[in-house]
Amino acid sequence: MPKEGIDWANLGFGFSEVNCHIRYVWRDGKWSEGEFVKKPEITMHIGASCLHYGQECFEGMKAFRQKDGRIVVFRPEENAKRMARTAERCVMPAIPVDMFVDAVDKVVRANEEYVPPYGTGGSLYIRPLLIGTGPQIGVAPAKEFTFMVIVMPVGAYYKGGLKPVRAVILDDWDRAAPNGMGDVKVGGNYAASLYAHEKAKREGWPVELYLDAKTHQYVEEFSTSNFLGITKDGTYVTPDSHSVLPSITNLSLMQCAEDLGWKVERRPIPYTEIKEFAEVAACGTAVVVTPVWEITRGDDVIVISDKDAVGEHLQKLYETVQGIQYGVIEDVHGWCHEVPL
């Protein structure tokens, strides 16, 4: 049962303390048993490779309480597979999919009372983290790693429905190189975009959009979410690029769009095509879809839609994915993983 005394309706998206997280250590070629840790601090060697050389990666997903009290996690196997790909790219030991999902189940169960009640729009944010904790001063992968899954209750990102935002393209900064790390979920990508992100925010744009680093002619993605456009004839279009993070939300939205009978295209999107779109959005776990009504690049201001208007396609996609997550729309693809309580 949800814990008493929490203002569920007014939760933000931030850190809060819960009962515990789960922690595993990799030594001598194998993972330890998972251990629940109450304290939110970690002690590690000052030479840990995550501190010096950024050997770290993470994931993000959510658990949702259903009307009948059950708790489901949205597509955790996909996050497990993505983390395994990221780990390989960072020369870290992969977490087997079964171990990953089991860790998620255990930590959600141990913090069951922090999963917000049905109907509040909240969820339990789940953040797996894999870091090199062995000392390594010559540049080389660590010999010890720590895998943790932390959780925290979060509120609906936009209370009272979707709110379109303005985006900006800042040509002076790139997020990811063509053959860099853009397609894996490492903290370094966030470090790379933080400066531009803060600048954009200071100047009045909540999100910044990146073009491909090599030619600055094709759309890639926003700093923390994928790009999708809906053409005037209702086709769902998203960039096909080697340096875009494969968003599980985007994958799910593409499937929903197909299920709704819409055409779906994954292909290069020239910057010049943006003005042709009827609807544009950012998508990711935190918000599902954030409509974008305007995109600025220097003196070029592309107005996609009315400032307060949410396009009908985006609205439909949002309601479909949220409906599946909260168990009010049939989960025909088996995306919801029930946490054994």
Ligand SMILES: *Cc1c(COP(=O)(O)O)cnc(C)c1O
């Ligand atoms: C995590 C992330 C996304 C969104 O992925 P989801 O699986 O949908 O949450 C998009 N872009 C970047 C750069 C990300 O790190």
